[in-house]
Amino acid sequence: MQIDYRQAAEIIRNSDNIHILTHQSPDGDTIGSGFALYFALTKMGKKSAVICPDGVTSRYAFLSEGYEEPEQFEPETVIAVDIADPNLLGDLKEKYADRIDLCIDHHISNIMYAKHTLLNGKASAACEVMYRLFEELGLELDDRTAKCLYTGIATDTGCFRFSNSSREAHEIAGRLIEYNIDFAQINREMFDIKSRARIQLEQYILSNMETYFDERCAVLCITEELRQSLNVQNEEFDGVAGLPLQIQGMEMAVTLKEKVSGQYKVSMRSAGRVNVSEMCQQLGGGGHVCAAGCLVNGTLEEAKAQVLEIAGKAMGE
Ligand SMILES: [Mn+2]
Structure with a gap:
C-alpha cells in the first residue's frame, strides 16, 4: 500500500527495534539513506541495525563512520531503502522478502512488495525522500546525517548532471552543505578518484x-x-x-x-x-x-x- 510522508513518519514513531535493509551491489544512495536513517533513529532513542547484503564496500565506508553495530536482535519493524524489488536483497531475500513493513524509495518501477511504501518517483534519490521524511518527523539533522544524504543525492544525480537533478534536489543539497561536510572532497572521491x-x-x-x-x-x-x-x-x-x-x-x-x-x-x-x-x-x-x-x-x-x-x-x- 502506498502511503504518504505523514503515515511513514507515524510508522517510524511507533517502532523501536528496526532493521534497515540496503540493496545488493551497493551505491551511494542505498548506503547513504540506510545510515542516515540509522543516525536519525539513534537520535530518536530507537534501536536499529543497518543490514547490507554485500556489506558496506570500502568506497562507501565513510558513510558508516559512527555506526555502532548492535547485538543481534529481533526487529519489530523492517525498513528497505532504495530497493525497488525484493530480488535486489540478494542473500537477504529469503529472510526478509515477505516481511518488509516499510519501503522508502524513488524508483517508479517499484513493485510494491512492502506492506507500506513511501514512494516519490520524482525524487532524485532515496536520500531526497529521506530528507523530506526527517522534515516530517521534525528531526534536526547533524553533520553525519547530512553527509549521508548529500552523498546519496550527489551520486544518484551523477554529481547534479543527470536529468533527475531537479530544483528540489539542488535545494536540498544546498541545505545539506550548510552542515560541516566536505562536499568537494566527497565529490572528488565519488567521481574523480579511481583505483x-x-x-x-x-x-x-x-x-x-x-x-x-x-x-x-x-x-x-x-x-x-x-x-x-x-x-x-x-x-x-x-x-x-x-x-x-x-x-x-x-x-x-x-x-x-x-x-x-x-x-x-x-x-x-x-x-x-x-x-x-x-x-x-x-x-x-x-x-x-x-x-x-x-x-x-x-x-x-x-x-x-x-x-x-x-x-x-x-x-x-
Ligand atoms: Mn537511488
Whole structure:
C-alpha cells in the first residue's frame, strides 16, 4: 500500500527495534539513506541495525563512520531503502522478502512488495525522500546525517548532471552543505578518484566495446574470467555502464556482466533519447528512463542477442 510522508513518519514513531535493509551491489544512495536513517533513529532513542547484503564496500565506508553495530536482535519493524524489488536483497531475500513493513524509495518501477511504501518517483534519490521524511518527523539533522544524504543525492544525480537533478534536489543539497561536510572532497572521491585497476578496466572497455546501429549503441561484455584477469573487484564496476556515453553520438550503452554461470546482469544507460527502463521491463527488470537493469539467462551470445533485438526495435533499426 502506498502511503504518504505523514503515515511513514507515524510508522517510524511507533517502532523501536528496526532493521534497515540496503540493496545488493551497493551505491551511494542505498548506503547513504540506510545510515542516515540509522543516525536519525539513534537520535530518536530507537534501536536499529543497518543490514547490507554485500556489506558496506570500502568506497562507501565513510558513510558508516559512527555506526555502532548492535547485538543481534529481533526487529519489530523492517525498513528497505532504495530497493525497488525484493530480488535486489540478494542473500537477504529469503529472510526478509515477505516481511518488509516499510519501503522508502524513488524508483517508479517499484513493485510494491512492502506492506507500506513511501514512494516519490520524482525524487532524485532515496536520500531526497529521506530528507523530506526527517522534515516530517521534525528531526534536526547533524553533520553525519547530512553527509549521508548529500552523498546519496550527489551520486544518484551523477554529481547534479543527470536529468533527475531537479530544483528540489539542488535545494536540498544546498541545505545539506550548510552542515560541516566536505562536499568537494566527497565529490572528488565519488567521481574523480579511481583505483589503478579501475583505470585499467576503463581502458579495456573503451578499446574492446562493440558498437551497433551506426555506432549509436555500445555493448560491453564482462565475463567472470575477464574480471579476474583484469584483477578488478566487483564493487569497482560502479558507473562503468555509462562510460560509452562519453563518446559523441552514442545514444545507449549496454553492459552484460556475468553474475553466475549462465546468467548475466544487464545494465542499460541512455543518453536521453531512448527509454531503457521500458527495454529492461521487457526482460523482467526495470529502473529509470536513462538507467535501468535486468537479469538475462543464457550464454553470453544468447543474452546479447536478446538485448540487441529489443534495443534495435527501440532505436528504430
Ligand atoms: Mn537511488
